[in-house]
Amino acid sequence: MRDLTPARRFGTWLSFILAFVVLAAPHAAAQPGAGVPQVQPEFVEQFRRTAGDTITVCVNSESLLSGFEMDVARAVGQALLLNVEIVEFRGVRAPPVLDYTLGVNQSELFVLLNNDCHALAGFLLSETREVPWLTVSRPYAALSFAFATRLPNVRSLTDLPPGASVGTRIGSSADIAFAQYLESLPVERRLRRVPYPNNRLLLDRLESGEVDAILIWEPALHFGLAGGPTDNGLTVLDPGPVRLPEQRFGFALLSRESFLRSALDEALNLLIAEGVIDGLLGSHAIPGRAAR
Secondary structure (H helix, E strand, C coil): CCCCCHHHHHCCHHHHHHHHHHHHCCEECCCCCCCCCCCCHHHCCCEECCCCCEEEEEEECCCCCHHHHHHHHHHHHHHHCCEEEEEEECCCCCCCCCCCCCCCCHHHHHHHHHHHCCEEEEEEHHHCCCCCCEEECCCCEEECEEEEECCCCCCEHHHCCCCCEEEEECCCHHHHHHHHHHHCCCHHHCCEEEEECCHHHHHHHHHHCCCCEEEEEHHHHHHCCCCHHHHCCCEEEECCCCCCCCEEEEEEEEHHHHHHHHHHHHHHHHHHHCCHHHHHHHHCCCCCEECC
16 A cells, blocks of 8 residues: 655644544443443453554454455554554354354444444444444445346346346345335336345355346455356346445444544545545455545
8 A cells, every 4th residue: 555645644633633632541431321232241341451552443354345444444544643453353143154244233342342442444334323322434435236147148137037036135235225126116027036145145046047146245246256257157237227225334433432533534534535445445356436
């Protein structure tokens, strides 16, 4: 990753001062109430030792995006002239399968942010749902979904014949958008939606011919197939009338970290403007774009 210019670095000094003030202060645990999730007291540290020149960032080591998230965290540290300590964790539940899920519930997320790190990278911003103890940075990456097929002479979703089967990852925002689109069509013109629990199964069922097409998170389509979709004989389809949603990722922090969040936002604005985030997406071969 290229260095930021001195002039740009100077513009981050306000963020650096804000971050230093926050990081240098002792951090007391959030008290029960005010919407804080129920956690056994023995799991919650009352004070966390901090170093004034270091940000600790949690990253799910099992996430498909973990390498990218670590590099984003380091780039933020460089922009703020701060050291970054990466704290890798694994979800308590089953690991995500070619997916973006964190594998932790609200209580586990609270313990991570209270005990182990100032911020958690790779947080899907739509998951905040006005959680009172949680705040989030501005988004830094926007990733989407894609339709893909092995059928010849099919270039668009509208080229699929009525009744053709389309596998989806059940409950994803794209699955919901697709289901709503199908409901808007007359019954005789509808495709057949076939839900599956994870993206690995989607790719396997498409390979075996059990479905005619799939709707999948786009990074999973590229990382789940050696060589990517084109080298495996797949065609990525024009979604036509289906408006595929974007997944926007940022940092999650405890709400008490409002000054640090402002510093992260300032750093991310700079990294996006300088093309650093787009460069990191490219270096990790992740289809997507910096969030604007």
